[in-house]
Amino acid sequence: MLNYNSILKDEINHNGLSIKEISPIMKLNLRGKKREFFTSVGKNLNMILPTEANTSSSSDKLTSIWLSPDEWMIFSNEGVQKDSNIYELEEKLYNSISKTNLGAVTDVTDQLVLLELKGENIFELFASGSPFNFNEFKDKKGSTTQTLLNNIDVIIHHKDQNLVNLFVRRSFSEHLCSWINDSASRL
Amino acid sequence: MFVINCPYCGERDQQEFKAGGEAHIERPKQPTELSDDEWAEYLFMRKNIKGVQFERWNHAHGCRKWFNMVRDTSNDEIKLVYKMGEKPPLE
Numbered sequence A: 001m002l003n004y005n006s007i008l009k010d011e012i013n014h015n016g017l018s019i020k021e022i023s024p025i026m027k028l029n030l031r032g033k034k035r036e037f038f039t040s041v042g043k044n045l046n047m048i049l050p051t052e053a054n055t056s057s058s059s060d061k062l063t064s065i066w067l068s069p070d071e072w073m074i075f076s077n078e079g080v081q082k083d084s085n086i087y088e089l090e091e092k093l094y095n096s097i098s099k100t101n102l103g104a105v106t107d108v109t110d111q112l113v114l115l116e117l118k119g120e121n122i123f124e125l126f127a128s129g130s131p132f133n134f135n136e137f138k139d140k141k142g143s144t145t146q147t148l149l150n151n152i153d154v155i156i157h158h159k160d161q162n163l164v165n166l167f168v169r170r171s172f173s174e175h176l177c178s179w180i181n182d183s184a185s186r187l
Numbered sequence B: 001m002f003v004i005n006c007p008y009c010g011e012r013d014q015q016e017f018k019a020g021g022e023a024h025i026e027r028p029k030q031p032t033e034l035s036d037d038e039w040a041e042y043l044f045m046r047k048n049i050k051g052v053q054f055e056r057w058n059h060a061h062g063c064r065k066w067f068n069m070v071r072d073t074s075n076d077e078i079k080l081v082y083k084m085g086e087k088p089p090l091e
């Protein structure tokens, strides 16, 4: 993780809904479709990538999110070192996947900001700015989606009841947070 | 507003998609042997039917995959969605 300033100075708190940035979290983008790609990733992560659309899988250290039939995002469940942007796991994956042309491994740690949303009104907030139908999503722990929120691309991960991870590009994150702050205050 | 059934992600709002024009236009195998008119025909000329049309769409704000769609342009009724590389259905 490079030394970026936090995009949120203070936690947002409105109507029982709280939003804060979680940092530093390692995030990797994985792409591939060959069978060897899956076995190699499985070995390195000790975890099987989810193949069902809009789902995720977790181990004690990592969570992987389905993004597309040949694309996943992996992120660390716990914080990583702040003063370095070299990750052992990325090197392992890079050597066994990118270098052997089985697929692609890209470090997106600094590209995406992770926001944690907590509270009962999370889906009311989403409903006020997203075209996605959250009816089934909100009843299913571990469900994920890529969609739009206030016209900004986001990746949403339903971590637990009343607890949601939201990934947004760093350059859009302040804009999204100011919308969240405004919209949450009107719920 | 209408809902599109992405062959990979399932039903999503139209807002998440981008239209990519007419489907199943084949690039000429020997472009250098074409006249300017024939090249322009391939490059620019589209049917733009009022009625049932074969189109390419991209799930731009979701899985970012391209796919094909058979859509009635007069009422936005989607007849069929199928993956890239699959044969277009015969009407």
Ligand SMILES: [Zn+2]
Pocket (backbone or CB within 6 Å): B006, B007, B008, B009, B010, B059, B062, B063, B064, B065
């Ligand atoms: Zn899709």
